Amino acid sequence: MPEGHTIHRLARDHVRDLAREPLQVSSPQGRAVETARALDGRSFAKIDAYGKHLLYRFEDDLTLHVHLGLFGRFRRQHTPPEEPKGEKRLRMIGERWTVDLSGAVACTLIDPEEEAALLSRLGPDPLRRDADTERFVAALRKRRIPIGAAIMDQKVVAGIGNVFRAEALHVNGIDPRLPARELGDERAMVLWGTMAKMLADGVRERRIVTIRGADDKPVSAGRATKGEGPRARADRVRHRTVHVYRREHCHDCDAPVVRSTMASRTVYECPVCQPEGSAGPSPTPSLAEGEAAGRLF
Numbered sequence: 001m002p003e004g005h006t007i008h009r010l011a012r013d014h015v016r017d018l019a020r021e022p023l024q025v026s027s028p029q030g031r032a033v034e035t036a037r038a039l040d041g042r043s044f045a046k047i048d049a050y051g052k053h054l055l056y057r058f059e060d061d062l063t064l065h066v067h068l069g070l071f072g073r074f075r076r077q078h079t080p081p082e083e084p085k086g087e088k089r090l091r092m093i094g095e096r097w098t099v100d101l102s103g104a105v106a107c108t109l110i111d112p113e114e115e116a117a118l119l120s121r122l123g124p125d126p127l128r129r130d131a132d133t134e135r136f137v138a139a140l141r142k143r144r145i146p147i148g149a150a151i152m153d154q155k156v157v158a159g160i161g162n163v164f165r166a167e168a169l170h171v172n173g174i175d176p177r178l179p180a181r182e183l184g185d186e187r188a189m190v191l192w193g194t195m196a197k198m199l200a201d202g203v204r205e206r207r208i209v210t211i212r213g214a215d216d217k218p219v220s221a222g223r224a225t226k227g228e229g230p231r232a233r234a235d236r237v238r239h240r241t242v243h244v245y246r247r248e249h250c251h252d253c254d255a256p257v258v259r260s261t262m263a264s265r266t267v268y269e270c271p272v273c274q275p276e277g278s279a280g281p282s283p284t285p286s287l288a289e290g291e292a293a294g295r296l297f
Contacts, residue, residue: 001161002052003052003160003163003164003202003208004049004051004052004126004158004161004164004202005127005200005203006202007049007159008049008127008159008199009202009203009206010054010074011047011048011049014047014056014099015047017076017094017096018044018092018097019044019045020043020044021094021095022042022043023040023042023092023093024092025039025042025092026090026091027091028091029087029088029089029102031089031107035064035109036090038109039058039064043058043059044056044057044058049125049127049128050122050125050158051122051123051154051158052068052158052159053067054067055115063109063111064107065106065107065108065114065115065118066101066104066107067106068103068104068105069106072101072102073102074100075099076099077100078096078097078098079094079096079097080093080098086102087102087103088102089102089103089107121155122155122158123135123153123154123156123158124157126157126196126199127159127196127200127203133189136157136192137192139157140180140188141181143156143179143180143181144180144181145179146177146179146180147169147176147177147178147183147191148176148177148262149180149262149263150180151165151168152165153263157192157195162245162265164208166243166269167208167242167244168194168198169191169269169274170250170268170270172187172190172191172194172280173280174187174191174274175275175277176269178278178279182279183279187279187280190280198210201218204218207221208242209221210241210242211241211251219241221241239251243270244268244269245268246268247268250270253272253273255271255272257269258270
């Protein structure tokens with residue numbers, strides 16, 4: 001499932017490519033015909049991203065809600081587009097670009113009451129300017145569940161998935177099994193700042209990269225080599241750009257990475273950098289800010 005940085009990146013891209021022009025909207029698959037009919041010929045000027053949800057603000061106070069889920073994805077092509085192939089739930093055709101949506105969990109119009117109910121179920125989003133960090137801290141105070149499970153709960157913090165869970169806990173030296181309420185307010189704010197900066201880097205870089213170089217900039221994944229296949233490339237990029245996620249050995253100390261299951265997902269951790277019961281030492285300086293550096297939204 002796409003994590004929060006992908007959703008915010010999509011919001012930026014779609015505003016750039018499609019905003020403020022009448023769109024031809026259709027549902028080639030036929031599962032969103034009524035939604036497409038209501039939006040056809042209208043334009044939008046803004047998209048709000050909340051965690052893993054997109055809210056397109058169309059003319060006449062219409063709001064399109066999209067949640068990609070596990071299998072949803074957008075594809076972009078030049079206008080005029082090719083004939084739709086496969087399961088295209090929604091097609092939006094603009095003057096220069098066409099965007100197709102397929103496989104989404106949600107693709108429907110919602111009214112203000114439904115939107116309010118949706119947002120009430122979400123915790124603060126570290127990429128939003130209006131994020132209430134105290135809500136995040138207060139939520140952790142109340143939870144006995146492991147911190148590794150708590151930050152995957154979208155009611156606690158919106159937009160965090162398995163990769164950012166592993167990486168944010170690692171760079172802060174936090175044991176994923178530490179009860180959330182034992183983290184403490186100060187360390188909770190440090191963790192929030194780490195997640196915010198990692199997400200912001202992900203938006204800018206268009207990929208997850210949690211390792212920074214001596215210049216305090218995200219490291220490069222490097223160029224593909226001749227004949228390099230997708231699996232080999234994924235392994236190489238991961239080896240360069242993340243600390244523990246899906247790695248065999250920790251980037252920082254070379255200890256074997258331990259894998260276990262929590263909140264129905266695989267946890268990746270280094271037992272040396274994240275000792276049992278640890279709420280963490282001082283984190284990596286470049287990721288220690290309590291606010292996202294250069295927040296985008």
